[in-house]
Amino acid sequence: MTIAFPEPQAAVLAKRDAIIAGLQAIVPGEGVITALDERRAFETDALTSYRRVPMVVVLPETTEQVSAILKLCNREGVPVVARGAGTSLAGGAIPQEDAVVLGIAKMNRVLETNFADRTMRVQSGITNLAISGEVAHEGFFYAPDPSSQLACTIAGNVAMNSGGAHCLKYGVTANNILGLKLVTIEGEIVEIGGAALDSPGYDLIGLMVGSEGQLGVVTEVTVRILRQAEGARPVLFGFDEIGQAGRTVADIIGAGIIPVAIEYMDREAIAICEAFAHAGYPLDVEAMLIIEVEGSEAEMEAMLARIVEIARAHQVKVIKESKSAIETAAIWKGRKSAFGATGRVADYICMDGTIPTGRLPEVLAGIDRIVKGYGLRVANVFHAGDGNLHPLVMFNVNDPAEQVKAEHAGEDILRLCVEVGGCLTGEHGVGIEKRDLMREQFSDTDLLQQTRIKSALDPQWLLNPAKVFPLDAPKEAASSTPAKAAA
Amino acid sequence: MTIAFPEPQAAVLAKRDAIIAGLQAIVPGEGVITALDERRAFETDALTSYRRVPMVVVLPETTEQVSAILKLCNREGVPVVARGAGTSLAGGAIPQEDAVVLGIAKMNRVLETNFADRTMRVQSGITNLAISGEVAHEGFFYAPDPSSQLACTIAGNVAMNSGGAHCLKYGVTANNILGLKLVTIEGEIVEIGGAALDSPGYDLIGLMVGSEGQLGVVTEVTVRILRQAEGARPVLFGFDEIGQAGRTVADIIGAGIIPVAIEYMDREAIAICEAFAHAGYPLDVEAMLIIEVEGSEAEMEAMLARIVEIARAHQVKVIKESKSAIETAAIWKGRKSAFGATGRVADYICMDGTIPTGRLPEVLAGIDRIVKGYGLRVANVFHAGDGNLHPLVMFNVNDPAEQVKAEHAGEDILRLCVEVGGCLTGEHGVGIEKRDLMREQFSDTDLLQQTRIKSALDPQWLLNPAKVFPLDAPKEAASSTPAKAAA
Incomplete structure (x- = not known):
C-alpha cells in the first residue's frame, strides 16, 4: 500500500504568515498553534504509518469562529482538515503540509439535555464516553460505543459513522443522531434535522454522517439517548472450530434474535486479550463469541435459552456466563483493548470490512487461507453480529518485505469482503x-455521483481533500460563477 | 392552501410528437400512453384535490429502457415525474402538463432472494406487500408497512422514506434498504450500497431515500428481510383522558421499552374505524392505544407486564388482549383502514407531522384547541410510539369556507409540530x-444546501420538479459546461 500525498501548493505556503495572522484575529490567545514541535502533535492519527505536519493548527471555541475560519480558508484557497481526537484508523485525520488543521476538541460542552424526549444537544468536540457519563445518573446512555470511546469525539463519530460492540442492537452513529449544526466551506451555518423522527426534504443528516469531514464542519450534534436496560449479561461461548462459531452467529441472526452484541475472537486474539485483561476467556478453544443480552431477568433468560440452543446445535464446547459486574467489566475490557493488546505483541494492520452475516463461515476460512498464504499470522476480533470484521494482520515492522506482504494480505481480505457482497x-x-x-x-x-455531491458543497475541494476518493476519480468542473437564481 | 403549478413550457409542448416518437422507439407496443382519457388515470395521486394531465405516459420494463427515456428527456429538456402506484398523500406523484410520467409499475419482478443473508433484490415497481408475500412461506417479511401496502410500490416507499405501524421497532424504509440501482437524469445507471451493513464513501442511499424522485429514478432495490417473530399480540388500552394515553406512551418510550407498534386513536377515530372494521374497539373511552408486542410467549408476557404497569399508573380504564388470529386481523384492519373509513363519513385532510414523543400530551391538547378554534372536528389516528401524528381534519368539501378553515387548521398543527422541536x-x-x-x-x-444537491445531480431540475422546495427557493446556477477533470 503506497499512499501518494498531493504536493503542497506553493501558492498557499507563500501566504502562510497572512493566514496565521487572519486566524489569530479570529481565535485570540493560544488557539492558534504555529510552532513546529507543537504542530507535530497533529501530524498523524491512529494509522500512524503516515504523517504530515500541517501548516498551522487552529482550535476554535464557537461555531462563529469556525465560520470565520472557513470563510478565510475558502477565500484564500487553503485546505482544511477538521480533527476530533485523532483516533481515526484509516488516516481520515492525517493533515497535509499546506493545510489548516481545525481542531474541534475545545468545543466540548453539553448544551441541552432533555430526558422526556430522550435527546441531548452537545458541542461536537465532546468525547463519546462523556456523553453517556453526563446522563448516567438518570439511567440513560448514548448507544454507539467505539473501542476508542474514552478519547474519540462525537464529531469524529459523525464523520466516520462509527459503530461499536453494542451497535448490533442499537445501530451505528447514523441511527442515533437526530440533528446537526454544521458550517459549510463558505462559512454558512446550517442546521439540519432536529429532535424528531424524520426531517422533510433531502436527508442531509444521512449524507453528512460518514462523509469524513469533506462536506462541512460539524459543531453541534443532537443525539438520541436511551434508557439503560434493567440488566445486561455477557456470556462466553467457546468452540473447537471457527466454522461452528460462524454458523452459530449466522443462525442467531437468521432466527431474528438480536442480542445487544455478538463479538468474535479467534484463538490468537483470545490469548492476546486474556494475557492483557485477565477476563477469564477460555484458552483451549479455536473461536469464542461474547454474546450480551439485556433486559429484565425474565427477558434475558428467555433470549439466552434460545441462543444456547443454537450454540449447542453447533457443538459449543464452553458456555460461561458473567456472574458479577466485575466479571462483566473484565470481559468487555478484554474485547475493547484488543487492538492495544495486540500492539503489545506484534505490529499489525487492522482491517475493517463488512460482509453479509450468512457468509461468515466461508469468509473466516478465506481470511485464514489468505494470511497463511503470505506466511503471516492473523488475530480475528470483530463485531460478528452485524458482519463487521476486524482481522488484525500481524507482521514485523522492521522487515519491509513482511510489511508489504501484510498490506497485500489486507487488500486481499477486503477484496474477498467485496466479492461476497460486502464492502471495504x-x-x-x-x-x-x-x-x-x-x-x-x-x-x-x-x-462520479459521489464527487458531484462533494463539488456541489465544496467546489474547490478544500475540506479534507485527497481522502475518500482515488486522486484521479472522475469529477465534473464545478460552476465557477455561483449565482442566486429563482426557479 | 393554494398551490401554484408552473406554467407548462410551450417549447416542450411543441415537441410533443417528436418526444412520443422517441419514447415509442424505446418502449415498443402499449408501453407509451398518449390518449387523453388514458392519460387521465395518471393526473393525480391520493392528494386528489389537485390534478394535471401529463403530456405522455411511458411504462418501461427494463433499467435500460429507463436509461434511454431519461437520456431523451434530458436532451430535450422535458420534465419527468416518476410514479409508483400513485398512493402519495402529499402530491408527490402529481404530474404537470409538460411532463413525461415514467410509470414503474410494470417492473415488478423479484430478482434474487437470499435467506441466509436476509436480503432480497427486487425491481422497484413491486408492491410493498408482495415483497413480504414472496418470503412468507419461509417465515420472513419486509418490515415497513404503510397502510397502503397492498398497492404502494417499493419505489414509492424509497422516494418518501415510508413508515408504517410497525416501524417503531423495525425502523422506516431508510433502515431497511441496503442497496439501490438507479438511473440519473443523464441516463447513467448507478449502483449504490449492496447487501452489507455499511458502504464506503458518502451515504448515497441515505440521500436517495426520501428524495421524492428528484435525484434519480430507482429501478432495483435490495431490501433487508426479517424473520417473523414467534408470536405477536396486539393489546388495546382505553383511557378516559387523552393526556393519560399521551403520558403512557411517553413513559413507555422513556422507559426504553420498544414494542413493535404503539398506535393511537381518539374517540372520533375509534367510532369511525369500529363501525367499519368491527374490531372490538372500546367505544366508551376518549383515547385508545393499540400496543403490539412480539416474541416468544415468555418475552411477550414480560414486556406486557411492564407496559400494563405503566398504563395502570396513568389510570387505564380498559385493557383488552387479542385472543386469536382473527381478532388480531380485525384490530389491524380497523387501524389500517382509518383513512378510508374516515373518508366514508367526511371529507378530511390528513396531516403528517412528527414530534418528540415526550411532547405528546401537550401537542394532543394543542391539536384539539386549534381544531375547535376553527369550529371543526378532528380524528386523531397515528403512530404514537415514534411521534408520527396523523390528525385527520374533517370538513365539508361543498363548503369552500370550511375547506379553507380546515387547511388553515392543518397548517397551524404542522407549525405546532415544528415549534415543539418536531417536523412537518x-x-x-x-x-x-x-x-x-x-x-x-x-x-x-x-x-440552499439542499438545492445544491439537487442541482449537482439534476442540473436542469427535470426530475419531479416543482416539488419539495418552494418555487422561489434559493439555488445556485448549475455548471453549464460539465467537463471531466482529474484532481
Whole structure:
C-alpha cells in the first residue's frame, strides 16, 4: 500500500504568515498553534504509518469562529482538515503540509439535555464516553460505543459513522443522531434535522454522517439517548472450530434474535486479550463469541435459552456466563483493548470490512487461507453480529518485505469482503488508507455521483481533500460563477 | 392552501410528437400512453384535490429502457415525474402538463432472494406487500408497512422514506434498504450500497431515500428481510383522558421499552374505524392505544407486564388482549383502514407531522384547541410510539369556507409540530402540499444546501420538479459546461 500525498501548493505556503495572522484575529490567545514541535502533535492519527505536519493548527471555541475560519480558508484557497481526537484508523485525520488543521476538541460542552424526549444537544468536540457519563445518573446512555470511546469525539463519530460492540442492537452513529449544526466551506451555518423522527426534504443528516469531514464542519450534534436496560449479561461461548462459531452467529441472526452484541475472537486474539485483561476467556478453544443480552431477568433468560440452543446445535464446547459486574467489566475490557493488546505483541494492520452475516463461515476460512498464504499470522476480533470484521494482520515492522506482504494480505481480505457482497469499510472509514480501493467497489459512474455531491458543497475541494476518493476519480468542473437564481 | 403549478413550457409542448416518437422507439407496443382519457388515470395521486394531465405516459420494463427515456428527456429538456402506484398523500406523484410520467409499475419482478443473508433484490415497481408475500412461506417479511401496502410500490416507499405501524421497532424504509440501482437524469445507471451493513464513501442511499424522485429514478432495490417473530399480540388500552394515553406512551418510550407498534386513536377515530372494521374497539373511552408486542410467549408476557404497569399508573380504564388470529386481523384492519373509513363519513385532510414523543400530551391538547378554534372536528389516528401524528381534519368539501378553515387548521398543527422541536412530515413527504411550509423549518441558507444537491445531480431540475422546495427557493446556477477533470 503506497499512499501518494498531493504536493503542497506553493501558492498557499507563500501566504502562510497572512493566514496565521487572519486566524489569530479570529481565535485570540493560544488557539492558534504555529510552532513546529507543537504542530507535530497533529501530524498523524491512529494509522500512524503516515504523517504530515500541517501548516498551522487552529482550535476554535464557537461555531462563529469556525465560520470565520472557513470563510478565510475558502477565500484564500487553503485546505482544511477538521480533527476530533485523532483516533481515526484509516488516516481520515492525517493533515497535509499546506493545510489548516481545525481542531474541534475545545468545543466540548453539553448544551441541552432533555430526558422526556430522550435527546441531548452537545458541542461536537465532546468525547463519546462523556456523553453517556453526563446522563448516567438518570439511567440513560448514548448507544454507539467505539473501542476508542474514552478519547474519540462525537464529531469524529459523525464523520466516520462509527459503530461499536453494542451497535448490533442499537445501530451505528447514523441511527442515533437526530440533528446537526454544521458550517459549510463558505462559512454558512446550517442546521439540519432536529429532535424528531424524520426531517422533510433531502436527508442531509444521512449524507453528512460518514462523509469524513469533506462536506462541512460539524459543531453541534443532537443525539438520541436511551434508557439503560434493567440488566445486561455477557456470556462466553467457546468452540473447537471457527466454522461452528460462524454458523452459530449466522443462525442467531437468521432466527431474528438480536442480542445487544455478538463479538468474535479467534484463538490468537483470545490469548492476546486474556494475557492483557485477565477476563477469564477460555484458552483451549479455536473461536469464542461474547454474546450480551439485556433486559429484565425474565427477558434475558428467555433470549439466552434460545441462543444456547443454537450454540449447542453447533457443538459449543464452553458456555460461561458473567456472574458479577466485575466479571462483566473484565470481559468487555478484554474485547475493547484488543487492538492495544495486540500492539503489545506484534505490529499489525487492522482491517475493517463488512460482509453479509450468512457468509461468515466461508469468509473466516478465506481470511485464514489468505494470511497463511503470505506466511503471516492473523488475530480475528470483530463485531460478528452485524458482519463487521476486524482481522488484525500481524507482521514485523522492521522487515519491509513482511510489511508489504501484510498490506497485500489486507487488500486481499477486503477484496474477498467485496466479492461476497460486502464492502471495504464498516466503521473506520475510507480515509487515505482505502482511497484507491474504492475502485474495487465502485465504477467511475458510481464515483462520479459521489464527487458531484462533494463539488456541489465544496467546489474547490478544500475540506479534507485527497481522502475518500482515488486522486484521479472522475469529477465534473464545478460552476465557477455561483449565482442566486429563482426557479 | 393554494398551490401554484408552473406554467407548462410551450417549447416542450411543441415537441410533443417528436418526444412520443422517441419514447415509442424505446418502449415498443402499449408501453407509451398518449390518449387523453388514458392519460387521465395518471393526473393525480391520493392528494386528489389537485390534478394535471401529463403530456405522455411511458411504462418501461427494463433499467435500460429507463436509461434511454431519461437520456431523451434530458436532451430535450422535458420534465419527468416518476410514479409508483400513485398512493402519495402529499402530491408527490402529481404530474404537470409538460411532463413525461415514467410509470414503474410494470417492473415488478423479484430478482434474487437470499435467506441466509436476509436480503432480497427486487425491481422497484413491486408492491410493498408482495415483497413480504414472496418470503412468507419461509417465515420472513419486509418490515415497513404503510397502510397502503397492498398497492404502494417499493419505489414509492424509497422516494418518501415510508413508515408504517410497525416501524417503531423495525425502523422506516431508510433502515431497511441496503442497496439501490438507479438511473440519473443523464441516463447513467448507478449502483449504490449492496447487501452489507455499511458502504464506503458518502451515504448515497441515505440521500436517495426520501428524495421524492428528484435525484434519480430507482429501478432495483435490495431490501433487508426479517424473520417473523414467534408470536405477536396486539393489546388495546382505553383511557378516559387523552393526556393519560399521551403520558403512557411517553413513559413507555422513556422507559426504553420498544414494542413493535404503539398506535393511537381518539374517540372520533375509534367510532369511525369500529363501525367499519368491527374490531372490538372500546367505544366508551376518549383515547385508545393499540400496543403490539412480539416474541416468544415468555418475552411477550414480560414486556406486557411492564407496559400494563405503566398504563395502570396513568389510570387505564380498559385493557383488552387479542385472543386469536382473527381478532388480531380485525384490530389491524380497523387501524389500517382509518383513512378510508374516515373518508366514508367526511371529507378530511390528513396531516403528517412528527414530534418528540415526550411532547405528546401537550401537542394532543394543542391539536384539539386549534381544531375547535376553527369550529371543526378532528380524528386523531397515528403512530404514537415514534411521534408520527396523523390528525385527520374533517370538513365539508361543498363548503369552500370550511375547506379553507380546515387547511388553515392543518397548517397551524404542522407549525405546532415544528415549534415543539418536531417536523412537518413524518412519512408522507413534502410533495407539493408542504412545499411552501418548508420555510417554517428551514432558513434560506439551509434550503440552499439542499438545492445544491439537487442541482449537482439534476442540473436542469427535470426530475419531479416543482416539488419539495418552494418555487422561489434559493439555488445556485448549475455548471453549464460539465467537463471531466482529474484532481
